Amino acid sequence: MAKVPPIPLEEAQARLLALVEPLPIEHVDIEGALNRYLAEPLQARRTQPAADLSAMDGYAVTGDDLAGPWHVVGESAAGHPFTGTVASGQAVRISTGAILPAGAEAVILQEDLARDNHHIALTGEAPEPRHKHIRRCGLDFSEGLEVLVAGTRIGPAQAALAIAAGHKHLPVSRKPRIAVIDSGDELASDPETCEPHQIPASNGAMLMAMAGALPVEARRIGPVADTLEALMAAFDAAREADVIVTSGGASVGDHDLVRPALEAWGATIDFWRVAIKPGKPILVARRERTSGPQIVIGLPGNPVSSFVTAYHFLLPLLRRMLGARDALPMQIRTRLGAPVRANGGRREFLRGSWDGESVVPHTIQDSGALAALAASNVLIDRAAFAPEGSIGDEARVFLLQNGGIA
Structure with a gap:
């Protein structure tokens, strides 16, 4: 097998993302769209707010009559607007979110007033600028x-905005359909009955969890034996x-058969x-089908790798297929x-802990060290041939919250 020189991370990511386009569009209800990505621009079908509203509890008065006193002629509550017109010397009791009555141009806060039956008067300084406590029609957005x-990505705020619009x-x-296959004769499917010559098959569960942080349909196959026939069957x-x-x-050992199995398939x-380190022996392949291309990503077996x-590859690919604007x-x-x-000569991603101000790499950086990975909340990005770093030096990190989705 000819030795293939490794390619830079950004080139590999660009080549991977170029293999696919977003999957076909479907229209789903807001709840079903949560955590998915908007496939088309969304225009407002209404104006928000649809009328001038009060931003505070108080009394609505005309703009040329801010000294008072006033005679209270009615009330405008949220969902129950005052139907008349406010004239000079008059006031309408108004609640937060209620429509500003016709003729009113100012809202005076209730704590700045004293009320005696149907009459109100200022208790102190003159009211604040007349428009301060008014949310104007279209303040948030206008129709179209x-x-x-x-x-x-449709999160809680985006879902609320879409409904309001x-x-x-x-x-x-x-949703992409994904199959996770972990292979190796040394893998034990049951961690409670793992023999000394075996290791628990943890990678499949880990990858299912990472992919499951995105809206996908995932299934797990394996562990699969290290034979060409078993891999092709999977x-x-x-x-x-x-x-x-x-x-x-996916590496070059005698039992690393993913590449020949894929080519035979x-x-x-x-x-x-x-x-990169860890993760150098990653493989990406494409298989053409009448229903659309199928992408295969062969990951290393060491769990951290x-x-x-x-x-860096699976999650961006899934985001791209889901239509994310920013896949990386x-x-x-x-x-x-x-x-x-x-x-050294490869870009390295050290596992580390970030407290919001500085980052500290973990002592153990072995590609099989799951305890250090589980204790990490960032990957520290170290360029190839980067010199020693001292306390206080700038560092670039990738966040790992939510399975790497952050």
Whole structure:
């Protein structure tokens, strides 16, 4: 097998995302659209607020009569507007969110007034500027305005905005179907009966959890034996999936059979090996089908390598298929809270803990060390051949909250 030089992370991610487009659009109710991505721009079907409203509890008065006293002629409550017109010397009791009556141009706070039956008067200073406590019609948005761009993730605030804008259903991409296959003769499916020559099959559950943080339909296959026949049978069982993710068997050992199994199954290798640590032996392939292309991502078997490559490749791929505007994870800048050693020739992602002000790498960085990974909330991004880092030096990190979705 010819040795393939590893490619940079950004090039590999770009090549992966270029293999797919967002999946077909379907229209679902707001609840069903939560955590999915808007497939088309969303225009407001109504104006919000639809009329001038009071922002506080108080009394609505005319604009040329701010000294008082006033005669109270009625009330405007939320959902029950005052139907008359306010004249000079008159006031209407008004609640927060209620429509400003015709003729009124100011709201005087109730705590600035004294009321005696149907008469009110100021108790202190003159009222604040006449328009301060009024929410004008269209303050939030107007009918026809684009309120959400395509590719926006629908969270609680976006769902509320869509409803306020007059929408009951939203256009989103179909959920990707994903199959997770972990392979290796050493894997024990039951961690309670794991023999000394075995290790519990944790990668499949980990990858299912990472993918499950996005709106996908996922199934797990395996553990699968290290044979060409077993792998091809597993691929065939996953033939309806949009994405197949394997864990293990993607390197160059005698028992690393994912690549030959894929080629025998009819898939075309797009790239293999990326210049990162951990996770160098990642593989990406594509298989053409009448129902649309099928993408295969072969992840390394070491659990940390599998996690890091899933973070940088599987999750962005799923976001792209879901129609996300920003598929790649977001990076933030912070400061080192402890020294770090000089880096080698591959870009490295150290597991670390960030307290909001500085980041400290964990002592153990072995690609099989799950305890350090589970204790981490960031990946510290170290460039190839980066020099030693000192306390206070700038550091770039990727957040790991919510399975790497943050």
